[in-house]
Amino acid sequence: MVMLREVSVDELRHLVSERALAGETMLLNMGPQHPSTHGVLRLLLELDGEIVINCIPDIGFLHTGVEKNMEAKTYQKAEVMTDRLDYLNPIGNNLVYCLAVEKLVGLDVPPRAQAIRVILAELTRIGSHLLWLGTSSLDLAAMSTFLYTMREREMILDIFEMCSGQRMMTTYVRPGGLWRDVPVEFEDAVRRFLDLMPRRIDEYERLLTTNELFLDRTRGIGVITADECIQWGISGPVARAAGLKYDLRKVRPYSGYEQYEFDIPTQQDGDVYSRYLVRVEEMRQSLRIIRQALDKLPYGPVRSNNRKFVPPPRSELGVSMEAVIHHFKLWTEGFSAPKESVYAAIESPRGELGVFLEGDGGPKPYRVHYVTPSFANLQIMPILTRNHFIADVVGIIGSIDIVLGDCDR
Amino acid sequence: MTKANTEVLEEAVRVIKERFGAAEHRFRDEVTLIIPPENIIEAAQTLRDTFGFNVLIDETAVDYWPQTTPRFHVVYHLYSMPHNLILRLRVPLNGNAPHVDTMEKVFPNANWKEREIWDMFGIVFDGHSDLRRILMPADWQGHPLRKDYPLGYEEVQFSFNAEEIDRRKPYAKS
Amino acid sequence: MGLEQKTAQMGVVTTTLEQMVNWARTRSMWPMLFGLACCAIEMMAAQASSYDLSRFGMELMRASPRQSDLMIVAGRVSRKMAPVLRLLYDQMPEPKWVIAMGDCASCGGIFNNYAIVQGVDEVVPVDVYVAGCPPRPEGLIHGILTLHDKVQKEKLTKWA
Numbered sequence: 001m002v003m004l005r006e007v008s009v010d011e012l013r014h015l016v017s018e019r020a021l022a023g024e025t026m027l028l029n030m031g032p033q034h035p036s037t038h039g040v041l042r043l044l045l046e047l048d049g050e051i052v053i054n055c056i057p058d059i060g061f062l063h064t065g066v067e068k069n070m071e072a073k074t075y076q077k078a079e080v081m082t083d084r085l086d087y088l089n090p091i092g093n094n095l096v097y098c099l100a101v102e103k104l105v106g107l108d109v110p111p112r113a114q115a116i117r118v119i120l121a122e123l124t125r126i127g128s129h130l131l132w133l134g135t136s137s138l139d140l141a142a143m144s145t146f147l148y149t150m151r152e153r154e155m156i157l158d159i160f161e162m163c164s165g166q167r168m169m170t171t172y173v174r175p176g177g178l179w180r181d182v183p184v185e186f187e188d189a190v191r192r193f194l195d196l197m198p199r200r201i202d203e204y205e206r207l208l209t210t211n212e213l214f215l216d217r218t219r220g221i222g223v224i225t226a227d228e229c230i231q232w233g234i235s236g237p238v239a240r241a242a243g244l245k246y247d248l249r250k251v252r253p254y255s256g257y258e259q260y261e262f263d264i265p266t267q268q269d270g271d272v273y274s275r276y277l278v279r280v281e282e283m284r285q286s287l288r289i290i291r292q293a294l295d296k297l298p299y300g301p302v303r304s305n306n307r308k309f310v311p312p313p314r315s316e317l318g319v320s321m322e323a324v325i326h327h328f329k330l331w332t333e334g335f336s337a338p339k340e341s342v343y344a345a346i347e348s349p350r351g352e353l354g355v356f357l358e359g360d361g362g363p364k365p366y367r368v369h370y371v372t373p374s375f376a377n378l379q380i381m382p383i384l385t386r387n388h389f390i391a392d393v394v395g396i397i398g399s400i401d402i403v404l405g406d407c408d409r
Numbered sequence: 410m411t412k413a414n415t416e417v418l419e420e421a422v423r424v425i426k427e428r429f430g431a432a433e434h435r436f437r438d439e440v441t442l443i444i445p446p447e448n449i450i451e452a453a454q455t456l457r458d459t460f461g462f463n464v465l466i467d468e469t470a471v472d473y474w475p476q477t478t479p480r481f482h483v484v485y486h487l488y489s490m491p492h493n494l495i496l497r498l499r500v501p502l503n504g505n506a507p508h509v510d511t512m513e514k515v516f517p518n519a520n521w522k523e524r525e526i527w528d529m530f531g532i533v534f535d536g537h538s539d540l541r542r543i544l545m546p547a548d549w550q551g552h553p554l555r556k557d558y559p560l561g562y563e564e565v566q567f568s569f570n571a572e573e574i575d576r577r578k579p580y581a582k583s
Numbered sequence: 584m585g586l587e588q589k590t591a592q593m594g595v596v597t598t599t600l601e602q603m604v605n606w607a608r609t610r611s612m613w614p615m616l617f618g619l620a621c622c623a624i625e626m627m628a629a630q631a632s633s634y635d636l637s638r639f640g641m642e643l644m645r646a647s648p649r650q651s652d653l654m655i656v657a658g659r660v661s662r663k664m665a666p667v668l669r670l671l672y673d674q675m676p677e678p679k680w681v682i683a684m685g686d687c688a689s690c691g692g693i694f695n696n697y698a699i700v701q702g703v704d705e706v707v708p709v710d711v712y713v714a715g716c717p718p719r720p721e722g723l724i725h726g727i728l729t730l731h732d733k734v735q736k737e738k739l740t741k742w743a
Contacts, residue, residue: 015539033616033646033671034646035646039618039619039620040619059543060544060663061661061664061667062619062620062658062659062661062664063661063663063698064659064661064694064696064698064699065553065694065696065697065698065699066694067554068553068554068558068560068696068697069560069694069695069696081694084620084693087620087621087624088624103437106437131627135627146631147631150627150628150631150632151631151632151633153628154628157628167625167717167719168624168625168717169621169716169717230463230464231516231517232517233464233465233466233516233518246490251493252493340436341436341484341497342436342437343439343467343486343495343497345466354466354467354486356467356469356484356486366471367471367472371466371467371469371486375525376518379518379520379521405620405621408544409544545662545663545698546662546663549662553697558697559697560695560696560697561696561697562695562696563695563701565695578702578705579705580704580705580708581669581704581705581706581707581708582708
């Protein structure tokens with residue numbers, strides 16, 4: 001077990017200003033456990049009185065070694081680990097892994113599976129934004145929003161539990177389609193949610209959007225411009241709040257998103273308040289997408305027919321010998337992928353989530369790399385917090401919506 | 410959907426192949442260019458300035474142990490926002506402690522990505538402003554994502570070996 | 584029996600010091616905010632209005648270890664985080680209890696590799712293990728009630 005060691009200013013002398021080395025400014029540790037950091041993030045703040053001059057993030061406290069662990073498992077078994085990376089968006093992680101595997105081996109996905117994938121991905125987006133709204137306003141001391149948003153989130157988790165049996169880490173999206181078809185009560189539950197949700201979002205907006213205290217704490221704080229976003233590779237609501245109209249669902253659509261009509265909300269200011277407005281509007285657009293997908297839901301199979309990659313249904317095993325052979329091969333060895341590399345990306349609630357997958361001709365992935373938005377977005381913390389008060393740092397961390405499981409993998 | 414401008418892509422591929430001696434590889438609808446390590450910074454700069462590949466989406470590495478030439482491939486994914494194109498660049502590196510120039514001056518967000526590659530693979534980036542470990546503790550020995558680094562697998566306890574693993578496991582005294 | 588009913592009508596209850604101290608400790612245990620990963624989201628859901636934790640006396644989660652009794656280790660503990668966990672446990676004043684919530688805290692979970700501590704009982708002594716990945720909020724509440732039963736049976740000399 002590694003022992004704790006104190007970090008002296010000398011080790012970080014290339015990052016802090018000369019005044020810190022002379023002792024004029026203070027290096028404050030906002031440690032891995034703190035009431036306001038979303039997950040285990042450590043920030044070293046260089047302070048001149050109450051003003052932050054520099055902010056050095058220290059990550060790695062949730063490093064799980066997923067990439068190396070996935071290399072030791074077959075393609076099907078490795079998918080279980082992907083849920084737990086960005087734990088507020090488990091369907092999204094599964095989806096991007098399945099898109100990469102399908103691209104690598106050349107597997108088709110039936111349209112019903114694509115439509116249900118879209119519905120579940122948008123429900124996850126709403127769930128993630130609800131949790132973001134609850135916790136970031138809890139940081140800014142608006143405590144009642146937390147209880148309201150968690151109440152709505154319970155409805156979404158009930159829908160997931162109805163489909164797959166698990167509230168959060170469902171592993172429902174599999175290569176070739178879905179694990180199994182949605183139950184009969186799915187449509188009613190989603191429609192009830194769709195009817196209820198717009199009034200609830202109005203309720204949150206009534207609480208916060210024109211609230212004097214909220215505006216004071218968020219207007220003009222943590223500003224980033226669109227050019228800086230391009231330079232630093234920022235994507236997602238942070239970039240859209242700065243004026244960059246970049247959403248992967250429109251630019252490089254996947255899973256049938258081109259059939260649905262929806263807008264991309266953008267703002268111009270790039271501060272904490274704009275990010276709040278962008279995410280709330282995104283929730284409304286997600287409801288629009290779900291309604292269209294549910295109305296147009298086609299009938300058909302939910303998993304590809306290609307038995308080399310997708311296990312046959314149980315009913316076939318008693319009748320067909322080839323089905324038994326395919327089943328045996330998939331369960332003992334797994335399917336093999338060619339010796340190529342692919343990159344697939346989706347729009348997660350935080351930004352562009354991508355997978356770089358390289359196969360080696362065998363049943364196990366040779367290299368899986370997750371390109372996560374939280375890792376990219378956390379790099380701009382020094383820019384965002386320069387010349388702000390310490391109390392603003394808390395609001396800024398909440399607004400860029402990082403999830404440390406996503407960042408540290 | 411924004412139309413991807415494939416003429417720009419073909420032109421960029423042709424120029425990079427001529428000027429920097431790159432090899433081309435296509436798979437499905439993706440283009441990969443394999444560039445020798447001396448030329449990678451100039452190639453990236455050309456792509457950014459002349460052809461509009463202005464975002465570095467990803468920088469990572471792959472280990473091909475036990476073969477040592479090349480042992481590592483550093484993989485860059487560049488995206489062009491005005492033309493909506495993705496291009497992959499691979500740089501083959503030999504030996505067990507390879508060096509390559511840093512991409513930080515061309516794309517600032519390569520800073521943390523190269524720290525992660527140093528931490529996980531041990532590839533040194535010359536000219537990097539702050540090359541120290543990012544995901545592992547600061548005094549960790551070894552580079553975990555290399556293929557000759559063990560997984561660190563703990564033996565699973567079944568009923569026949571439960572007691573002997575229990576004796577060896579370091580439990581905390583209160 | 585008759586005497587106790589008589590005194591209860593007058594508003595007097597008799598019990599032992601041990602039972603009273605344990606009753607007080609269970610009914611107002613303050614948990615420390617130690618959510619690390621996915622289990623923290625389910626812990627937050629348990630704290631929120633659908634599965635309310637404040638009916639068990641855990642109204643808020645104290646961020647400061649000096650003011651809390653119970654540490655719910657919710658999530659996977661990496662090797663970099665383990666010394667921090669031990670430091671926080673040492674900073675808590677006695678009496679203190681630890682619940683290992685979820686599979687990763689109990690035994691390392693699905694992550695059997697170099698980066699995750701295989702079971703948080705390698706770092707701190709654990710009283711109750713709650714299984715699940717992540718455990719449902721009802722599962723966490725069952726774990727908390729099991730801890731309450733365990734504390735009810737404790738002797739005064741344990742923390743004296």
